[in-house]
Amino acid sequence: MHRFLRLSVLLTGLLVAVNINAAESSQHRSNQAVPMTEDSLGPLVEQPIEFPHNRHAGDANKGGMEINCMYCHTYARRSAVAGIPPLQKCIGCHQSIDSVRETPRIKQLFDYWEGSADGKIAAKTPISWKKVHDLPDYVRFSHERHVKRFIEQQNLPVQEVCGYCHGDVKEMTVARRSKSLTMGFCVSCHEKNHALTAAGGTSPGDQAYWYAFQKPPVDASGAVKAQGPNDCWHCHK
Amino acid sequence: MMDSSSVKHLAGHPFDRRDFLKVLGWGGAAVALTGCGYTSVEDGRETVVSYSEAADYVIPGISVYYNSTCAQCDAGCSINGRVREGRVLKLEGNPASSINRGKMCGLGQAGVQHHYNPDRIREPLLRNGDQGQAISWDDAYKLIAEKLNGVSGDEIAFLSGGVSGHLKVLLDNYLASIGSKNHFVYEAIAPAVLRAANKKAYGVEMPRYNLSKAKVVLSFGADFLGSWVSPVHFAQQYAQFRKGVDGQRGVLIQVESKMTLTGANADRWLAVRPGTEGILALGIINALGKANGAAAAAQGYDKVRVSQDTGVSVEQIDKIVALLKHRSPSLVLVGGAAEGFAHGSQNAAAINLLNQVLGNVGKTIEASAAVPFPQMAPATGSTAALKSLNDGLAEGKYKVLFNYAANPVFTAPRATKFKENLAKVGFKVIFAHYLDETALQADLVLPLDSALEDWNTQVPEYMAEGPQINIQQPLMEKLHANTRGMGDILLALIKQHRGEDYKNYEDYYAYLRAALLQNKDALGGKGADEDTFWNETLSKGIIKLYGTARALSVNVSAKGLRLSAPSKMDQEYPLQLIPGVSASLRDGRHANQPWLQESPDPLTTIVWDSWVEIHPKKAAELGIVEGDIVEVTGRNGSIKAQAYLFPGIHPDAVSVPFGRGHEAMGRYAKGYGVNPFQILDAIYDTETGELAMHETRVKVSKTGQRVIVVKDEGAAGGKQMGKKIAVRISSDEVDLSGEV
Numbered sequence: 001m002h003r004f005l006r007l008s009v010l011l012t013g014l015l016v017a018v019n020i021n022a023a024e025s026s027q028h029r030s031n032q033a034v035p036m037t038e039d040s041l042g043p044l045v046e047q048p049i050e051f052p053h054n055r056h057a058g059d060a061n062k063g064g065m066e067i068n069c070m071y072c073h074t075y076a077r078r079s080a081v082a083g084i085p086p087l088q089k090c091i092g093c094h095q096s097i098d099s100v101r102e103t104p105r106i107k108q109l110f111d112y113w114e115g116s117a118d119g120k121i122a123a124k125t126p127i128s129w130k131k132v133h134d135l136p137d138y139v140r141f142s143h144e145r146h147v148k149r150f151i152e153q154q155n156l157p158v159q160e161v162c163g164y165c166h167g168d169v170k171e172m173t174v175a176r177r178s179k180s181l182t183m184g185f186c187v188s189c190h191e192k193n194h195a196l197t198a199a200g201g202t203s204p205g206d207q208a209y210w211y212a213f214q215k216p217p218v219d220a221s222g223a224v225k226a227q228g229p230n231d232c233w234h235c236h237k
Numbered sequence: 238m239m240d241s242s243s244v245k246h247l248a249g250h251p252f253d254r255r256d257f258l259k260v261l262g263w264g265g266a267a268v269a270l271t272g273c274g275y276t277s278v279e280d281g282r283e284t285v286v287s288y289s290e291a292a293d294y295v296i297p298g299i300s301v302y303y304n305s306t307c308a309q310c311d312a313g314c315s316i317n318g319r320v321r322e323g324r325v326l327k328l329e330g331n332p333a334s335s336i337n338r339g340k341m342c343g344l345g346q347a348g349v350q351h352h353y354n355p356d357r358i359r360e361p362l363l364r365n366g367d368q369g370q371a372i373s374w375d376d377a378y379k380l381i382a383e384k385l386n387g388v389s390g391d392e393i394a395f396l397s398g399g400v401s402g403h404l405k406v407l408l409d410n411y412l413a414s415i416g417s418k419n420h421f422v423y424e425a426i427a428p429a430v431l432r433a434a435n436k437k438a439y440g441v442e443m444p445r446y447n448l449s450k451a452k453v454v455l456s457f458g459a460d461f462l463g464s465w466v467s468p469v470h471f472a473q474q475y476a477q478f479r480k481g482v483d484g485q486r487g488v489l490i491q492v493e494s495k496m497t498l499t500g501a502n503a504d505r506w507l508a509v510r511p512g513t514e515g516i517l518a519l520g521i522i523n524a525l526g527k528a529n530g531a532a533a534a535a536q537g538y539d540k541v542r543v544s545q546d547t548g549v550s551v552e553q554i555d556k557i558v559a560l561l562k563h564r565s566p567s568l569v570l571v572g573g574a575a576e577g578f579a580h581g582s583q584n585a586a587a588i589n590l591l592n593q594v595l596g597n598v599g600k601t602i603e604a605s606a607a608v609p610f611p612q613m614a615p616a617t618g619s620t621a622a623l624k625s626l627n628d629g630l631a632e633g634k635y636k637v638l639f640n641y642a643a644n645p646v647f648t649a650p651r652a653t654k655f656k657e658n659l660a661k662v663g664f665k666v667i668f669a670h671y672l673d674e675t676a677l678q679a680d681l682v683l684p685l686d687s688a689l690e691d692w693n694t695q696v697p698e699y700m701a702e703g704p705q706i707n708i709q710q711p712l713m714e715k716l717h718a719n720t721r722g723m724g725d726i727l728l729a730l731i732k733q734h735r736g737e738d739y740k741n742y743e744d745y746y747a748y749l750r751a752a753l754l755q756n757k758d759a760l761g762g763k764g765a766d767e768d769t770f771w772n773e774t775l776s777k778g779i780i781k782l783y784g785t786a787r788a789l790s791v792n793v794s795a796k797g798l799r800l801s802a803p804s805k806m807d808q809e810y811p812l813q814l815i816p817g818v819s820a821s822l823r824d825g826r827h828a829n830q831p832w833l834q835e836s837p838d839p840l841t842t843i844v845w846d847s848w849v850e851i852h853p854k855k856a857a858e859l860g861i862v863e864g865d866i867v868e869v870t871g872r873n874g875s876i877k878a879q880a881y882l883f884p885g886i887h888p889d890a891v892s893v894p895f896g897r898g899h900e901a902m903g904r905y906a907k908g909y910g911v912n913p914f915q916i917l918d919a920i921y922d923t924e925t926g927e928l929a930m931h932e933t934r935v936k937v938s939k940t941g942q943r944v945i946v947v948k949d950e951g952a953a954g955g956k957q958m959g960k961k962i963a964v965r966i967s968s969d970e971v972d973l974s975g976e977v
Binding site: 042043045046075078079080081083084085087088112113124125126127128129130131132133134177 | 281287290291
């Protein structure tokens with residue numbers, strides 16, 4: 001039994017080491033401008049508190065609580081940005097969960113709310129998280145629109161929908177980027193799933209700009225065989 | 238951002254090829270290092286700070302809107318600020334205001350650049366030799382109390398720009414508490430002569446001008462679309478005026494020696510000899526031939542003589558007279574161009590008389606309702622106030638001087654020796670946003686909140702409809718911890734003397750709230766509970782009042798009206814200097830807002846620099862071409878700037894715009910252009926004592942240097958990728974004489 005435990009610890013350690021190495025080299029690579037694949041991982045980002053997404057959102061059989069992503073990231077359905085929950089929200093639950101009150105991370109959390117004993121953190125100090133999914137300023141991505149379409153209209157599972165871009169966050173502690181989030185990544189979905197010439201769709205004019213940077217073919221009926229929002233303005237407002 | 242010296246360097250010398258390649262090389266390398274690859278998706282670099290507690294209506298990414306009041310000029314436009322994630326991003330007009338009806342001007346838009354300006358002062362500064370040493374507010378207040386100790390009220394002067402509302406009440410009370418009656422209200426560019434003339438002619442200083450009801454507007458240099466009194470309001474009135482009454486499109490005639498934005502929009506633009514506006518008005522009265530009280534005043538001003546004096550042809554006078562006879566009601570306006578002379582009051586009186594003769598009073602000129610709270614009515618600024626302060630300073634009358642919202646070291650002509658006189662004051666306290674020219678002379682500089690983070694109330698001088706009180710409220714948290722609102726400062730100072738009376742007001746907000754709630758019933762909140770009234774007031778941003786209507790006096794007599802003959806040719810200084818007032822830079826207090834520096838002047842399209850407007854004929858006579866650096870020399874100094882050939886100016890005049898030429902204030906103001914305030918002669922209007930800003934005579938000479946004028950107009954801006962867009966011709970190719 002002990003041997004088993006020791007081995008698994010050793011193996012986990014090795015895996016982590018390899019992972020970190022891989023992450024570092026991928027980070028290194030990204031600086032060298034080597035093309036990323038769609039699923040290339042972002043760097044590990046150190047956060048002020050190591051927030052365990054797996055504990056909160058993970059599956060019950062893995063010790064998770066299966067909390068809906070939008071319980072905390074409540075702005076996702078109302079705004080372009082998903083937002084980080086206010087400190088108040090964390091405290092709202094945790095003030096009545098005594099079982100973990102004295103664990104290091106929760107003690108750290110309460111330091112931000114009540115002020116730390118050493119006086120370094122004042123009461124109600126907002127936490128400065130590091131941005132993990134940061135799009136360039138010239139890209140406008142609306143969470144609201146995607147949530148409305150997939151979750152509210154198509155009734156798809158929340159974690160699956162968020163996972164299209166954010167990966168399997170319920171398996172992570174702090175979030176790590178697991179999709180490239182490049183324009184090619186966006187287009188890969190939009191071209192597949194948005195038939196532009198579907199019934200009722202508007203025909204693009206000559207002004208339209210095409211993802212493939214060339215005019216799409218026109219069939220005999222005059223309908224344009226193109227996919228996805230065809231206007232740069234949709235994302236580059 | 239290039240600093241001014243490098244701009245001058247570029248302007249004065251040919252471009253060095255080697256430098257060019259060096260810059261190109263480094264720039265290219267920098268682009269290569271930062272611009273390529275996938276580095277634009279950045280993980281873990283920026284922080285995202287969550288709220289600790291969020292109000293229900295706060296949603297990141299979604300804006301909230303607050304109403305407030307624009308403080309960029311005195312017109313009192315109501316604004317609506319868009320705030321996202323606690324930062325104010327954009328200002329729009331508040332549609333509920335009868336002054337601006339949801340519109341705004343470029344000057345107002347730049348208000349956010351005043352707020353976020355990198356050159357704002359952030360700490361109270363105490364003079365230590367040439368340096369400003371940061372001190373705490375407590376120490377600053379103590380120091381003021383100490384310096385006021387044993388000084389009599391007569392030895393204390395308070396200089397300010399125009400103030401109104403509760404700030405004025407508090408300021409008056411503070412001055413009373415220290416026993417001083419010396420409040421000097423100074424605005425460098427203010428229609429002060431007009432106010433005095435209106436008071437005489439109509440009985441009120443600022444009546445309502447109904448452009449929209451007029452069928453002809455005859456404006457003597459009033460740039461009501463650019464910078465005159467309440468331009469956003471008048472621009473809307475003008476639009477209605479152009480649509481016309483009874484299907485008759487309004488006709489605009491502009492009489493001035495230097496074309497303004499309004500002049501450029503006029504149907505007829507008449508270049509009048511500078512200073513003869515009043516003579517032309519009397520000539521028109523004479524030609525109208527109406528026998529009433531005015532006839533005596535206009536006697537002798539026959540068309541031929543008037544034409545000789547003013548340079549306006551007899552045919553033009555006939556056309557104006559025909560129009561005025563044919564179309565009624567009309568409206569005649571007096572602008573800065575007619576005011577700015579030693580006989581400015583006489584000019585204004587003659588022009589106002591024309592309104593009386595035409596029977597416009599009561600039709601297109603109406604009385605504005607009086608503000609029910611006279612103590613809150615605006616204290617309007619004048620240049621005469623600065624003169625009387627300056628006289629006192631010269632005598633060494635004052636030991637302590639306070640200064641708020643004025644920059645007299647920049648705007649007072651050098652001939653008045655204001656800067657030297659200011660040095661005689663023992664202790665100078667300047668409340669300021671920037672270390673401008675006046676703040677640099679201070680002993681103590683106290684940094685102010687921006688208008689977007691401060692509380693206030695404002696009562697505009699020009700009321701578009703009924704009287705109103707505008708609310709100014711913070712659109713966001715303060716950017717800098719150690720700036721203070723002017724109201725808070727005054728409250729702290731007044732507590733030093735009347736602590737007991739003001740002990741209930743923790744800050745200016747508490748004072749303001751209490752003061753408004755006290756008059757809740759009179760302010761339209763009868764029956765509402767206090768919180769509801771207060772929240773509604775803040776949400777609306779305006780309190781509309783019902784004042785008692787006043788009647789205008791219809792005084793057609795022209796007693797005491799005597800216009801001097803046009804000034805004789807001055808051999809040594811043959812040209813009249815007409816300072817230009819630009820819609821965005823005005824007197825230069827906002828020159829550190831780069832949007833205002835970079836927005837092209839509407840007529841010349843020049844950016845980031847001053848220029849000398851000169852008539853093409855005069856330029857040819859003097860051998861000047863566009864871009865020549867010319868020296869404009871008057872009796873009290875000279876300035877050098879690039880020449881711009883402009884047919885919209887009288888051949889015997891040159892014009893240099895106000896607002897630029899700062900020697901301090903900040904990175905976007907300092908070193909750009911020249912300051913014509915400095916070379917104005919100290920000549921005053923004989924009746925009101927206002928500085929006669931158009932009286933300065935100058936000569937123009939070439940310096941031999943030449944630059945390329947940086948401007949939007951011309952061929953370079955007219956083509957894009959081989960296509961002509963927004964086709965235009967340069968203004969010196971327009972034959973204006975054929976147009977008007």
